[in-house]
Amino acid sequence: MxxxxxxxxxxxxxxxxxxxxxxxxxxxxxxxxxxxxxxxxxxxxxxxxxxxxxxxxxxxxxxxxxxxxxxxxxxxxxxxxxxxxxNGQHSTIYPDVVEGLNAFKTAGCKLAVVTNKPIEFTIPLLDALQLSPYFDLMVGGNTTAQKKPHPLPFIHASNELNVPASQCLVIGDSVNDAQAARGAEMDVLLVPYGYNEGIDIQTLDADAIVSSIKHAAKWATTRSSITD
CATH class of the missing domain: 1.10.150.240 (Putative phosphatase; domain 2)
Structure with a gap:
């Protein structure tokens, strides 16, 4: 990969x-x-x-x-x-998220959450859903001076993980992720089921639209479109 x-x-x-x-x-x-x-x-x-x-x-x-x-x-x-x-009382993990995270981990990838949610709400939510152990880094909306769609949160994550932008893959659900990733000169995948502020993700600049995090891991491994 x-x-x-x-x-x-x-x-x-x-x-x-x-x-x-x-x-x-x-x-x-x-x-x-x-x-x-x-x-x-x-x-x-x-x-x-x-x-x-x-x-x-x-x-x-x-x-x-x-x-x-x-x-x-x-x-x-x-x-x-x-x-x-x-926070965390009724939130649910989307299908195939855990399988996708495990696939990325098995491939040796470092994982980070980069969200516009304030960090004081991000960590408890991930803890409540038992997702925290997957992540090497958590970047909240108040971790850096700018939020997505500004590229700074992704640049910060890249620096903290000591991984160049060319070796980072962004996965998100909206224009905020797409624009921030491109601004940080990173590849980006979008999922179609999230919160897109009413903007058709088909119109956004992304390397591919994948149906799940599991499919994102397959795409990253094969660098081909996922249709199954």
């Missing part, structure tokens, strides 16, 4: 965390005395970190692009409070 390190997104790539995120987001709305939103609506807010999620939640709720700064700060604190309680 030509890759020495595999850098994986978390929410929408490894784990379906929408039930826990939606619970926290609706907790914010309860605190604001506003009606709850369906999970599918909240799903469209996910992708660029919890601060942007809260911004999108407030803009949708009040149907306004303008945010009251004080209310925004209260809503951020409310989301952190509620998510600390719900």
């Amino acid at each position: 030509q890759y020495t390190a595999v850098l994986l997104d978390l929410d929408g790539t490894l784990v379906d965390s929408i039930p826990d995120i939606a619970a926290a987001a609706n907790g914010v709305l309860t605190d604001l005395k506003r009606p709850p939103l369906p999970e599918d609506v909240i799903r469209s807010f996910v992708g660029k970190g919890s601060d942007v999620l809260v911004q999108r939640l407030l803009r949708h709720t009040y149907n306004s692009e303008q945010l009251d700064p004080d209310e925004y700060e209260r809503a951020k604190a409310s989301f952190a409070h509620h998510y600390a309680q719900s």
Whole structure:
């Protein structure tokens, strides 16, 4: 295998965390005395970190692009409070994730999670789902000065793992991963089942779209499209 390190997104790539995120987001709305939103609506807010999620939640709720700064700060604190309680409670690992991680490990790859989720929520989620032992490194949304789609999180992971960008493979589910990987000059695979902020992943710049992490490991081994 030509890759020495595999850098994986978390929410929408490894784990379906929408039930826990939606619970926290609706907790914010309860605190604001506003009606709850369906999970599918909240799903469209996910992708660029919890601060942007809260911004999108407030803009949708009040149907306004303008945010009251004080209310925004209260809503951020409310989301952190509620998510600390719900994180990992109902999240599930996507099919074939464990098989794919094992395949990459067997091939001798270093593994890292690179997510826009704050690190204080990333580690407990991976711990709750017993995924932490797979990873040599965890990069959260507040680990570096910039979040994806900025390339800095992937560059940081490459440096920390001491693996050049040309030997890193990114696996994600959205434009954030695709753009950040290209900015870091890394190959990138996308899965079709995640949180893509309403953007068709077929339109994104990626080396391939694979149906699972297991198929990503096959692709990385064969460098060919996976159709089975």
